[in-house]
Amino acid sequence: MDSGNIPDLPVPPDAxxxxxxxxxxxxxxxEHRRAxxxxxxxxxxxxxxxxxxxxxxxxxxxxxxxxxxxxGRGDLFTYGIFTLLYALLGLGLNVVVGYAGLLDLGxxxxxxxxxxxxxxxxxxQYGIHWSSAAAIPVVVVATALxxxxxxxxxxxxxxxxxxxxxxxxxxxFVVFVNVGNPTVGGKGLSGGPxxxxxxxxxxxxxxxxTTRNQQYYFLLLSVVVALVGLxxxxxxxxxxxxxxxxxxxxxxxxxxxxxxxxKLMAFAFGAGIAGFAGCIFASVLTAVTAGNxxxxxxxxxxxxxxxxxxxxxxxxxxxxxxINVSFQFLAPENPQNNARILFYAVLLLLLILSLRPWWRLxxxxxxxxxxxILTRLIVEAVAPSxxxxxxxxxGRLAGAIKExxxxxxxxxxxxxxxxxxxxxxxxxxxxxxQGWMRTALLVPIVYLAAVVWENSFVExxxxxxxxxxGSLLIGLMTLRPQGLLGTPRVxxx
Amino acid sequence: MSExxxxxLRAVEKAFGGLAVVSDLDLHVDEGEIVSVIGPNGxxxxxxxxxxxxxxxxxxxxxxxxxxxxxxxxxHVITRRGIARTFQTLRLxxxxxxxxxxxxxxxxxxxATVVESIFRLPRARREEREMNRLAEEKLAFFGQRxxxxxxxxxxxxxxxxxxxxxxxxxxxxxxxxxxxxxxxAAGMNPVETHxxxxxxxxxRDEGGYTILVIEHDMHVVEGISDRxxxxxxxxxxxxxxxxxxxxxxxxxEAYLGLRRAKKK
Numbered sequence: 001m002d003s004g005n006i007p008d009l010p011v012p013p014d015a016x017x018x019x020x021x022x023x024x025x026x027x028x029x030x031e032h033r034r035a036x037x038x039x040x041x042x043x044x045x046x047x048x049x050x051x052x053x054x055x056x057x058x059x060x061x062x063x064x065x066x067x068x069x070x071x072g073r074g075d076l077f078t079y080g081i082f083t084l085l086y087a088l089l090g091l092g093l094n095v096v097v098g099y100a101g102l103l104d105l106g107x108x109x110x111x112x113x114x115x116x117x118x119x120x121x122x123x124x125q126y127g128i129h130w131s132s133a134a135a136i137p138v139v140v141v142a143t144a145l146x147x148x149x150x151x152x153x154x155x156x157x158x159x160x161x162x163x164x165x166x167x168x169x170x171x172x173f174v175v176f177v178n179v180g181n182p183t184v185g186g187k188g189l190s191g192g193p194x195x196x197x198x199x200x201x202x203x204x205x206x207x208x209x210t211t212r213n214q215q216y217y218f219l220l221l222s223v224v225v226a227l228v229g230l231x232x233x234x235x236x237x238x239x240x241x242x243x244x245x246x247x248x249x250x251x252x253x254x255x256x257x258x259x260x261x262x263k264l265m266a267f268a269f270g271a272g273i274a275g276f277a278g279c280i281f282a283s284v285l286t287a288v289t290a291g292n293x294x295x296x297x298x299x300x301x302x303x304x305x306x307x308x309x310x311x312x313x314x315x316x317x318x319x320x321x322x323i324n325v326s327f328q329f330l331a332p333e334n335p336q337n338n339a340r341i342l343f344y345a346v347l348l349l350l351l352i353l354s355l356r357p358w359w360r361l362x363x364x365x366x367x368x369x370x371x372x373i374l375t376r377l378i379v380e381a382v383a384p385s386x387x388x389x390x391x392x393x394x395g396r397l398a399g400a401i402k403e404x405x406x407x408x409x410x411x412x413x414x415x416x417x418x419x420x421x422x423x424x425x426x427x428x429x430x431x432x433x434q435g436w437m438r439t440a441l442l443v444p445i446v447y448l449a450a451v452v453w454e455n456s457f458v459e460x461x462x463x464x465x466x467x468x469x470g471s472l473l474i475g476l477m478t479l480r481p482q483g484l485l486g487t488p489r490v491x492x493x
Numbered sequence: 494m495s496e497x498x499x500x501x502l503r504a505v506e507k508a509f510g511g512l513a514v515v516s517d518l519d520l521h522v523d524e525g526e527i528v529s530v531i532g533p534n535g536x537x538x539x540x541x542x543x544x545x546x547x548x549x550x551x552x553x554x555x556x557x558x559x560x561x562x563x564x565x566x567x568x569h570v571i572t573r574r575g576i577a578r579t580f581q582t583l584r585l586x587x588x589x590x591x592x593x594x595x596x597x598x599x600x601x602x603x604x605a606t607v608v609e610s611i612f613r614l615p616r617a618r619r620e621e622r623e624m625n626r627l628a629e630e631k632l633a634f635f636g637q638r639x640x641x642x643x644x645x646x647x648x649x650x651x652x653x654x655x656x657x658x659x660x661x662x663x664x665x666x667x668x669x670x671x672x673x674x675x676x677x678a679a680g681m682n683p684v685e686t687h688x689x690x691x692x693x694x695x696x697r698d699e700g701g702y703t704i705l706v707i708e709h710d711m712h713v714v715e716g717i718s719d720r721x722x723x724x725x726x727x728x729x730x731x732x733x734x735x736x737x738x739x740x741x742x743x744x745x746e747a748y749l750g751l752r753r754a755k756k757k
Contacts, residue, residue, distance in 0.1 A: 229611045229612075232610060232611055232612075232613055233607065233610050233611050236605065236610030236611075236617060236621065237596075237597075237599070237600050237603050237605060237610065237620065237621075237624070238600075238607055238610055239610075240589070240593055240596055240597040240600070241597055241600045243586065243588075243589055243593075243597070244586045244589065244594075244597040244598070244600075247585075247586035247587060247588055247589060248584050248585075248586060250548070250584065251580065251584035251585070251586070252586075252597075253548075253567070253568045253569050254546050254547075254548065254568045254569070254572055254577075254578060255569070255572060255577070255597070255598035255600075255601075255663065255664075255667060256569050256572045256573050256598055256599070256600050256601025256602070256667050257569055257597070257598070257600045257601065258567070258569045258600075258601075259569070265607070269607070
């Protein structure tokens with residue numbers, strides 16, 4: 001056809017090919033600059049992104065495989081097996097939330113359903129003892145189907161509504177197995193509050209996995225397979241379609257992507273992975289109770305996925321490691337010294353991150369130490385009973401703290417509370433002042449925080465654990481809102 | 494005009510509540526034609542696009558693609574049948590890379606199942622290669638603008654004009670027969686607008702697409718259109734060559750108001 005009515009394009013000046021303000025390369029470079037991190041964090045981040053996915057996987061697998069060689073059996077259970085379980089659950093949730101962008105708050109119910117269903121199929125509950133090689137596929141398919149059924153609601157529900165409905169489903173599941181417990185075949189189906197016990201060990205074609213090492217390696221193999229499978233899936237037509245519908249469902253729908261069907265697929269896929277994790281959980285713990293599948297687990301799994309970076313497979317694994325290790329590290333049965341070390345580490349980290357240049361940091365840290373020693377000496381000289389209290393628990397730090405933090409004798413039991421009030425007021429003032437005043441005020445505040453910690457929180461490890469964990473998350477989210485390995489998402493440009 | 498139009502709207506109606514947005518609209522686009530739809534803001538132009546692509550369902554009338562009625566089909570089915578569109582308010586998959594944007598929309602043309610994709614079975618691998626090739630080909634249509642290092646950049650890092658180009662590339666990757674372009678030159682500077690004018694002609698001449706375009710810039714409309722259709726308040730008020738429509742008193746009135754139109 002004739003296109004003669006289209007005027008000739010003027011010859012583009014050379015300057016147009018160079019980066020200009022507001023044009024691609026320039027924008028890209030700005031993004032790059034913004035995403036660049038200095039110091040150790042930057043080095044670690046660049047290091048991780050530099051290694052291609054297969055390399056990362058090999059590194060992770062090689063490290064994880066050595067775990068049983070140097071870890072005690074108890075540690076292998078709490079650190080190794082649980083980290084891998086969290087990773088597996090996180091990977092499933094990542095499909096639903098990270099790829100398809102569906103806020104599924106009933107996810108843990110699929111995990112619970114898988115665990116309970118596996119328990120029914122191989123335990124003395126009904127005297128059924130299926131081999132795992134048969135039970136696991138059946139459970140995974142059944143859980144995926146359950147996900148499909150729940151996913152049907154997502155055809156109509158969007159955003160907040162979907163979240164509420166799935167949350168309701170998750171709670172309904174917990175109440176059902178705990179209280180509902182219908183009588184089937186002369187027995188409570190789910191065992192009520194006692195749950196189901198004596199579940200058979202994993203049994204693969206006659207080979208029983210009874211030791212922690214065997215279970216750990218089986219789980220590790222499953223996680224590696226899941227990682228590889230999800231990576232290839234995310235780089236396929238289905239993975240791209242999922243991400244497209246997360247970005248813009250309407251545009252996806254008008255671009256040959258059947259949005260509703262893909263949402264259902266994501267739900268079913270995520271549920272299937274959760275069901276598989278449930279099987280392993282049930283067989284490794286040999287017992288299931290409703291409490292295992294309640295809200296705290298949901299929060300933990302979401303923390304794993306969000307911390308790692310929504311949509312990033314490597315991120316999920318990293319998130320699982322960080323969350324589980326810090327959880328176990330701070331467990332109430334662990335010595336309080338752990339919590340104390342973490343507290344001072346977080347405090348120091350926050351100072352390092354917020355104070356630049358280095359001499360300012362040095363001045364504040366030195367100031368805090370000096371201020372502490374001086375304060376304690378003065379208090380001891382003026383009123384000895386206010387500085388003669390015992391330091392909670394031993395450990396290497398305790399000796400130093402004795403010389404540094406003001407700890408009154410138990411007679412002054414309100415001291416911690418007053419110090420806490422002072423700390424809050426001081427932080428409020430800190431937000432109002434500017435410049436050098438702010439740096440100067442930091443010194444007593446940091447010291448006050450240590451005083452409050454040593455006098456109040458260190459005696460209540462359970463509370464301290466959650467507070468520390470919360471502040472760790474807040475700190476991380478402030479630094480990297482997209483999660484450890486997530487890419488910064490742009491909503492509206 | 495050929496025997497049967499590629500796209501034909503017959504007496505299409507659409508009302509939101511009591512407000513008739515499109516009433517009794519007849520429109521046809523022949524194979525290889527570039528038809529422009531013009532009209533003041535709120536004339537119902539974008540609604541017509543939404544009706545054709547299945548985002549809205551018309552209250553009455555038929556929409557025929559090559560003689561087959563597409564009313565009531567889901568949007569993704571209509572696109573697979575051969576109608577692809579761009580959006581006036583750009584709707585790219587911003588956090589995906591440029592190439593991924595163009596590959597994602599080939600979902601409808603490919604068939605590998607989830608299992609095949611996970612295990613990279615032959616069909617999945619073959620389709621993947623094919624998608625990659627087509628994506629690069631469609632992006633190469635825009636010269637140097639969208640190739641090379643830009644393939645792996647997230648879409649949000651593109652400039653405004655390049656986002657418009659990427660939207661067109663994305664639409665063509667669904668391998669449509671007819672392209673609906675919603676204000677392709679909106680927000681562009683004169684040089685870019687000029688380039689877009691040339692591009693639309695090239696899309697028809699080299700790409701072989703039939704094009705229905707909504708445009709406000711009269712220079713663009715004049716430069717590209719085989720035929721112009723003017724809408725006002727959802728009613729077709731004029732149709733014909735650019736010169737005929739541009740001088741039509743009803744069109745002038747719709748744009749400038751009755752008094753000014755009379756003065757003229």
